[in-house]
Amino acid sequence: MSVQSSVEVHTEWGIVSARQAGRNLAKEIGFGSVDQARVTTAISELARNIYLYAEKGEIIIETIEQYHSSGAKKGIKITAKDRGPGIKNIREVMEDGFTTSGGLGAGLPGVKRLMDDFDIDSVVGEGTVITAVKWLR
Amino acid sequence: MHAAVLEMIYNQRNEIKENWSEKMTLVRNDVFKEKVPKTLFQDTNEEFAALIFNSFDAELEDGRAFLRSFAEKLIRMGWPLSYFTKGMQTFRRVVLESISSGSEIPSKKMYETFYEIEEWVDEMVNQLVDEYSGSWETTLHQQRLALKELSAPLIPVFDNISVMPLIGTIDTERAKLIMENLLDGIIEHRSQVVLIDITGVPVVDTMVAHHIIQASEAVRLVGAECILVGIRPEIAQTIVNLGIDLGKFPTKSSLRKGIETGMELTKRQIINV
Ligand SMILES: Nc1ncnc2c1ncn2[C@@H]1O[C@H](COP(=O)(O)OP(=O)(O)O)[C@@H](O)[C@H]1O
Ligand SMILES: [Mg+2]
Numbered sequence: 001m002s003v004q005s006s007v008e009v010h011t012e013w014g015i016v017s018a019r020q021a022g023r024n025l026a027k028e029i030g031f032g033s034v035d036q037a038r039v040t041t042a043i044s045e046l047a048r049n050i051y052l053y054a055e056k057g058e059i060i061i062e063t064i065e066q067y068h069s070s071g072a073k074k075g076i077k078i079t080a081k082d083r084g085p086g087i088k089n090i091r092e093v094m095e096d097g098f099t100t101s102g103g104l105g106a107g108l109p110g111v112k113r114l115m116d117d118f119d120i121d122s123v124v125g126e127g128t129v130i131t132a133v134k135w136l137r
Numbered sequence: 138m139h140a141a142v143l144e145m146i147y148n149q150r151n152e153i154k155e156n157w158s159e160k161m162t163l164v165r166n167d168v169f170k171e172k173v174p175k176t177l178f179q180d181t182n183e184e185f186a187a188l189i190f191n192s193f194d195a196e197l198e199d200g201r202a203f204l205r206s207f208a209e210k211l212i213r214m215g216w217p218l219s220y221f222t223k224g225m226q227t228f229r230r231v232v233l234e235s236i237s238s239g240s241e242i243p244s245k246k247m248y249e250t251f252y253e254i255e256e257w258v259d260e261m262v263n264q265l266v267d268e269y270s271g272s273w274e275t276t277l278h279q280q281r282l283a284l285k286e287l288s289a290p291l292i293p294v295f296d297n298i299s300v301m302p303l304i305g306t307i308d309t310e311r312a313k314l315i316m317e318n319l320l321d322g323i324i325e326h327r328s329q330v331v332l333i334d335i336t337g338v339p340v341v342d343t344m345v346a347h348h349i350i351q352a353s354e355a356v357r358l359v360g361a362e363c364i365l366v367g368i369r370p371e372i373a374q375t376i377v378n379l380g381i382d383l384g385k386f387p388t389k390s391s392l393r394k395g396i397e398t399g400m401e402l403t404k405r406q407i408i409n410v
Binding site: 012044106114 | 306308309339340341342343344346347370371372374375378379380381
């Protein structure tokens with residue numbers, strides 16, 4: 001059975017709620033404290049980007065399972081969705097230090113390193129969908 | 138309100154009140170799950186009924202003042218707004234019942250009468266909701282001030298050494314306060330070393346790291362030294378994953394070690410005697 005929760009992000013409170021939902025689910029499915037911190041931090045980055053660059057959007061957090069010949073593995077999947085301005089050059093925003101807001105520019109490349117799978121789908125003028133997965137070991 | 142309606146309510150005052158009080162026991166079950174003492178509930182109902190009957194003949198301003206003090210009382214007791222709204226709805230039902238069963242109001246005036254009563258109930262409810270929300274806003278404002286005072290305190294622990302313990306989530310407003318309080322406090326306490334303790338910060342993302350980096354650079358500019366303490370192991374790992382380089386910043390694992398370093402920097406030490 002998969003558990004899913006969705007949190008609206010359009011204030012800084014939304015960022016905190018999304019983080020809390022992520023931490024709870026990560027704890028529930030058995031992640032250790034380091035991976036809980038990784039998942040929570042990744043959500044924080046994605047949610048803050050929504051708040052800063054798209055004004056509003058949502059964070060969806062769910063458990064996922066993948067079946068192999070050797071058995072099944074479980075994980076947590078984060079989807080960050082917005083209908084903001086979109087990202088023109090995805091390679092550029094994935095570089096460490098690239099920022100358009102005077103930030104550290106470490107958010108997106110950081111999320112990629114914090115998580116196991118990472119994917120950006122963005123159309124300029126339509127919005128951005130970013131998914132990231134952490135597998136339970 | 139129409140004179141005939143007022144007269145009817147006035148004439149059947151006791152009956153209406155009796156009926157209303159009886160129906161209010163349902164409200165007690167519903168709103169309070171019987172957790173409120175019966176006598177307190179009855180006493181408050183008495184006052185509520187007096188307020189209602191008073192509103193018919195009191196001057197507008199007096200009526201408002203009466204309502205306000207009743208609202209304040211309910212808030213003080215921690216009673217929910219629904220006690221009042223349900224009370225008013227119950228009163229409306231009782232009055233409408235006695236109007237339709239009686240013959241004082243001619244049936245062609247019925248609609249008009251219902252409408253007037255409706256309007257009167259709405260007005261009372263609106264006024265009370267205003268009072269309630271005004272009072273909540275004041276409370277919220279006071280709590281926000283209290284929280285603000287607690288959110289980034291700079292505590293002088295020794296001559297020239299201060300500590301800023303941070304507990305809880307850091308948002309943009311709080312980040313601003315951290316910076317202000319650090320710089321003001323350093324001047325005020327003539328601190329040479331400040332320790333920022335992040336043991337209680339649940340998530341250190343790039344925004345929090347950025348603010349801490351900026352704060353410690355500003356601290357250096359006013360001639361003091363900033364040491365970051367209380368980085369939990371899991372936070373240390375996520376900071377590394379994020380690719381944030383804290384190499385330039387003095388860090389210590391615990392507040393105690395940080396204070397020892399601060400003592401060294403200010404040419405003192407803690408000795409056992
Ligand atoms: N959801 C988004 N919509 C549009 N642009 C975005 C979004 N997320 C990130 N960006 C762009 O990518 C850049 C890099 O993001 P990030 O790595 O998080 O660093 P930072 O937020 O510190 O700038 C941002 O400055 C912004 O221009
Ligand atoms: Mg970012």
